[in-house]
Amino acid sequence: MSSEWPLWEVFIRSQHGLAHKHVGSLHAPDAEMAVNNARDVYTRRNEGVSIWVVRSADITASSPGDKAPLFDPARSKVYRHPTFFPMPEEVKNI
Amino acid sequence: MYAQMVDTGAKRVRAAEEMDADERAFQERIDRGVKIEPKDFMPEHYRKTLIRQISQHAHSEIVGQLPEGNWVTRAPTLKRKAILLAKIQDEAGHGLYLYSAAETLGISRDQMLADLHSGKAKYSSIFNYPTLSWADIGAIGWLVDGAAIMNQIPLCRCSFGPYARAMTRVCKEESFHQRQGYDIMIALCRGTPEQKAMAQDALNRWWWPVVMMFGPPDEQSVHSAQSAQWKIKLFSNDELRQRFVDQTVPQAEYLGLSIPDQALKWNAQRGHYDFGQPDWNEFFEVIKGNGPCNRDRLATRVKAAADGAWFREALVAHAAKHQAPQAQKAA
Numbered sequence: 229m230s231s232e233w234p235l236w237e238v239f240i241r242s243q244h245g246l247a248h249k250h251v252g253s254l255h256a257p258d259a260e261m262a263v264n265n266a267r268d269v270y271t272r273r274n275e276g277v278s279i280w281v282v283r284s285a286d287i288t289a290s291s292p293g294d295k296a297p298l299f300d301p302a303r304s305k306v307y308r309h310p311t312f313f314p315m316p317e318e319v320k321n322i
Numbered sequence: 323m324y325a326q327m328v329d330t331g332a333k334r335v336r337a338a339e340e341m342d343a344d345e346r347a348f349q350e351r352i353d354r355g356v357k358i359e360p361k362d363f364m365p366e367h368y369r370k371t372l373i374r375q376i377s378q379h380a381h382s383e384i385v386g387q388l389p390e391g392n393w394v395t396r397a398p399t400l401k402r403k404a405i406l407l408a409k410i411q412d413e414a415g416h417g418l419y420l421y422s423a424a425e426t427l428g429i430s431r432d433q434m435l436a437d438l439h440s441g442k443a444k445y446s447s448i449f450n451y452p453t454l455s456w457a458d459i460g461a462i463g464w465l466v467d468g469a470a471i472m473n474q475i476p477l478c479r480c481s482f483g484p485y486a487r488a489m490t491r492v493c494k495e496e497s498f499h500q501r502q503g504y505d506i507m508i509a510l511c512r513g514t515p516e517q518k519a520m521a522q523d524a525l526n527r528w529w530w531p532v533v534m535m536f537g538p539p540d541e542q543s544v545h546s547a548q549s550a551q552w553k554i555k556l557f558s559n560d561e562l563r564q565r566f567v568d569q570t571v572p573q574a575e576y577l578g579l580s581i582p583d584q585a586l587k588w589n590a591q592r593g594h595y596d597f598g599q600p601d602w603n604e605f606f607e608v609i610k611g612n613g614p615c616n617r618d619r620l621a622t623r624v625k626a627a628a629d630g631a632w633f634r635e636a637l638v639a640h641a642a643k644h645q646a647p648q649a650q651k652a653a
């Protein structure tokens with residue numbers, strides 16, 4: 229039997245109130261061990277208060293080749309940013 | 323360094339006109355300082371060279387635990403023992419970050435470990451030397467981790483994203499390693515004459531192997547130019563070696579220890595220390611497998627992997643057993 233363990237992506241919430249952030253990956257036979265290993269590898273210096281692990285195989289990623297069709301349309305829509313609208317000096321609190 | 327004499331598959335650096343369009347675009351990206359990510363186009367040689375370099379680096383972190391592990395049960399105090407254990411545990415983590423970075427290039431961790439165990443893949447020459455006294459643990463942290471930091475800080479800016487990110491994590495932890503080593507040296511040098519002699523003896527034995535860690539002199543480093551162009555090597559062997567010597571000499575002076583190099587002398591004109599050459603024959607012998615501990619290190623790794631195989635397989639079997647009823651419930 230092969231002993232090759234699946235790969236997991238690890239996400240850590242560094243403090244209460246912040247989002248979980250991807251920190252790296254590791255191998256583990258199952259989710260429980262993945263959390264244990266993530267504790268040992270990624271939080272030895274109080275880096276986190278919560279851990280998520282996700283099987284790498286379960287992640288769907290956009291491909292670099294699709295960058296233009298995915299992200300270019302947003303470029304021409306600068307009016308989505310508040311700085312697009314200059315406000316008169318005299319107007320306050322806006 | 324932790325990766326030494328990495329083969330790039332190139333005899334010389336190719337000019338832009340000799341590259342095809344994809345390769346040229348790739349090189350221009352690197353020149354602009356844009357990171358290469360795993361799914362991006364990359365020339366086959368770049369991928370293969372990085373696999374060699376990152377896996378060698380990972381193997382060094384893992385094998386590097388062995389010389390220090392030798393002293394865990396004999397550390398002089400419980401506090402020193404706990405610190406050494408934490409340091410060694412960090413090195414296991416470094417190995418893991420690096421194996422993960424290499425895996426994004428399409429090689430499995432099991433394959434990399436198989437290459438280490440068969441002797442096909444290398445690890446740093448430095449870990450083939452024995453740790454004969456407690457002072458060696460001090461010397462390793464101070465000098466070996468110190469040399470590693472010198473090399474790893476620039477690699478945080480290397481062109482391959484996963485490698486750069488792994489290096490950033492590693493560098494955050496290395497400073498602890500170097501300081502705990504220097505702290506051991508301070509304690510010994512402030513101790514009895516016998517303890518100070520122990521520290522001097524450790525420095526005498528580790529100095530030249532550490533100087534060799536940076537790899538052969540630049541004029542003998544055939545693959546460096548290609549690695550520099552790809553920004554996976556940011557400073558030459560000799561540049562890093564010079565920096566290391568310049569940084570370390572005052573630290574040795576503070577300890578009241580003398581560096582075992584007759585040629586070592588401050589050169590006011592250059593603003594650097596002049597220093598002697600190590601015995602490069604010894605370096606090449608160690609790389610070939612003929613160092614004092616090569617056979618022992620590899621045998622220890624192979625035995626650990628073989629002895630743990632049943633347990634790794636049992637965990638997979640356990641996971642499979644518990645997955646089956648869950649899948650049924652879901653259906």
Ligand SMILES: [Fe+2]
Pocket residue numbers: 383412413416492
């Ligand atoms: Fe390390």
Ligand SMILES: [Fe+2]
Pocket residue numbers: 413467470496499
């Ligand atoms: Fe270290």
